Amino acid sequence: MEYNFLDIEKKWQAYWAKNKTYQVNIDPSKPKYYVLDMFPYPSGAGLHVGHPLGYIASDIYSRFKRLQGFNVLHPMGYDAFGLPAEQYAIQTGQHPATTTEKNIARYREQMDRIGFSYDWSREVRTCDPEYYKWTQWAFLKMFGHWYNKQTQKAEPIDSLVAKFETEGNANVDAACGDVEVFTADQWRSFDKKVQSDILMKYRIAYQGETSVNWCPALGTVLANDEVKEGFSVRGGHPVEQKKMKQWQLRVSAYAERLLSDLEELDWTDSLKEMQRNWIGKSQGAEMIFKVSNGTQEYDVTIFTTRADTVFGVTFMVLAPESEWVELLTTPEQKGAVEEYLQKAKKKTERERMAETKKVTGVFSGSYGINPLTGEKVPVWISEYVLAGYGTGAIMAVPAHDSRDYAFAKHFDLPIVPLIEGCDISEESFDAKEGFMCNSGFLNGMTVAEAIPAAIDRVEEMGIGKRKVNYRLRDAIFSRQRYWGEPFPVYFQDGVATPMPESELPLELPQVDKFLPTEAGEPPLARAKDWKYDGFPIEMSTMPGFAGSSAYYLRYMDPHNSEALVSKEADEYWRNVDLYIGGTEHATGHLIYSRFWNKFLYDLGYVCEKEPFKKLINQGMIQGRSNFVYRIKNTNTFVSYGLKDQYDTTEIHVDVNIVDHDRLDMEAFRNWMPDFANAEFILEDGEYICGWAVEKMSKSMFNVVNPDNVCNDYGADTLRMYEMFLGPLEQSKPWDTKGIDGVHRFLRKLWRLYFKGDEYLVKDQKGTPAEMKVLHKLIKKVQTDIEAFSFNTSVSAFMIAINELSELKCCSKEVLEQIVILLSPFAPHISEELWEALGHQESVTFASFPKYVEGYTVEDTFDYPVSFNGKMRFKLTLSKSLSPKEVEAAVLADGNTAKYLAGGSVKKVIVVPSKIINIVC
């Protein structure tokens, strides 16, 4: 029997499906382990070789954990709502559900060929009404709750209303928008609309006017993490700032918990750091400056992290969008200010970013009073102050802040140094070091001492207090699109009202077109009868991250129609033990999901406060592109080595018609009509292509399809090769030519069991030499898998199989365990060999072998030797030598001695009071 991978893989994939080998159920007698992949968005292009990398790693780990006796939950599903399907629908008129369905079928087919051990009975799709029912349900819960800062958790909105009715809102410490203080009597006197507007400012899911990232080309708003450098992540269209009324999630309320709970997570430092930066905690103080516009005085609150520099304030700055601007602009400055505001408003986000170094601003006409010095300072308006951070107003200290410095230089404002000996002639001194000067009672202190001292004084004076600010903003939750979850909310006389939970799911309505209406309303405005009880239903839909925020919970209990997840399932599976996916979700999905989980935790629906215990970011697999070189204005192509002798253009060539960088010239002529008559200038009779590592994409003609690899080499080879390529977390280029080595390994393995039709395995014990190879391998594979170092374990397999081949190993005892060890990596061939060894049941249900320490250690001999009568050494030798010989070796040359005793020892290294290596 030859190693016929095509038949073998087909056979076992069918077997697993038929026997439901990987279906799991709650089993309290076994420890659980939950391994999750970030579910894919099923795009029309299908999977390329890079996509399954993480899935293969998680599959290996899942299979490993099963062998160790864990009850492993390893599900898969589809993040199926999203822009590409909708854009395709706009172009073709096809319903997004149709294309999505088709793409999912294709993904499934491709995944099945690789032999994953998913429990497909638990599959979820975010676009399935039975699934998004629970997305909508969570939204309703968020709508029905507020965040109590005193208890640091979400509480029902009814409890808030009860408080308002009895004592007003003065003692309510909530994460909320700007609300005036009112008494219980006032509250009761408000009409329904006013009450509803006030409550809206407290809700965790709320509707509010805010500056949003508006993408005209896509006709929708986008979240901060969906925008990169002023362009949409999907499609790369320009994005501008616009004020709009939008649904939002009060993620900011959870900022502190999202930050502090990072500590207990087993994530990479870099990923935690990214989240910390995104949350952006900064400790400082708020301070009140009296500001007068000549006729009236106002209290303007500013935020600063450098309270110590208050003696160096020479001006103040307001954000253009700040509400103070209108109040503080004097009649004389009105014209200039308005002109400036107009200009600033017109700029897109992109332009603002491109001009960050350009200093712009305008004087308001008002003056503020420095509360500590009593000095009068001018109040300016400038774009460099952001309305959305802090209070939208700052005290400017040009000597110690580079932005203030640039502004002061540009508008010729005074600069007062506050730190002894600092040089501020060319740039500001931003470092927090040195001793204070020109600073009244702070003089002589270090910066570290002065900051708290200054805040203490400000608090004593009652003109400010300590304050922590976060950069994390609330998530904008509506999208003006069709292909997403509808909001289960309708508007009764302008009051947003939640639908009853019994109405869920609120299904997406049919529409004639997927475009916004001519009036600029979202596509849902096209739906007939988009009404509830005669009232209009919200027309935007939820963003992509809505459906992906709690999918890991749904896998625990995917068919439950009564709850997102039953108590029993939640308490058994708890949370994800191992999560594998790309780093691109660091500040999006992984923040939202944590927020969502914490919210449900507050409400008691889930029992763990963090969703993903351990997280690994797999690297990207890049493409390896090939090039041909066309001599300009001809149809002649010159080989790589000779291209410098001509004036050439580099052209991407399909990697599938190139083998080992040698071009198949006939295939090239047939590839595209343009090249039908191509002529070649060869070196040594071959056309050699150039190459480069680039992103794997259609336009670079470097896409390698996993189906082709499975056809040519088999899924087991693909799986092992992807792991062999390099460390999981590292980006690395795909290069098909290296795959032969892994394939050869599998064939060599096969030949240990079969030679032609002859079955070689004998029912006998392993020899000591064979047992040593086996147990070293067991130890290596186990520690490597536990450390996610899959590339080195593949190497270890290769070495072990080479050694066993050399030993002509035919022991059933040894070869059986080899199969178990290999089964996480190459499940198909393992099943086949396992069956050949006489087992009825799948190798999935075997147990992971235990190594015996005695077999895994080198043969060593310890010699206590004293040297120079002073030092004492312990030598570890790999060959037996007499103490005399060893002593001679050490004495031969003090520290680095050389000893040639019959060729058994080459080098002796002696380290005082340490172990010494002797190499044979």
Next chain:
RNA sequence: GCUCGAGUGGUGGAAUAGGUAGACACGCAGGACUUAAAAUCCUGUGGACAGCAAUGUCCGUACGGGUUCGAUUCCCGUCUCGAGCACCA
């Protein structure tokens, strides 16, 4: 600009509580078996120098320093690449 991470043969990459640098694999070169090819197997393969040879010597982990008997590994500085954030007061 700030914050992380990384730089090792022709290629992908091994090896760090400091101890034979280049495991394993690809590629390349040579050989065996074949009419031939495929497949398989064997040998060599960082660089320089010396030798008929076994072998030996020196240089080598981005660059420059430091600690150490000993540094790819630890420390300081420089350069390059990658990722993230970016007027966050």
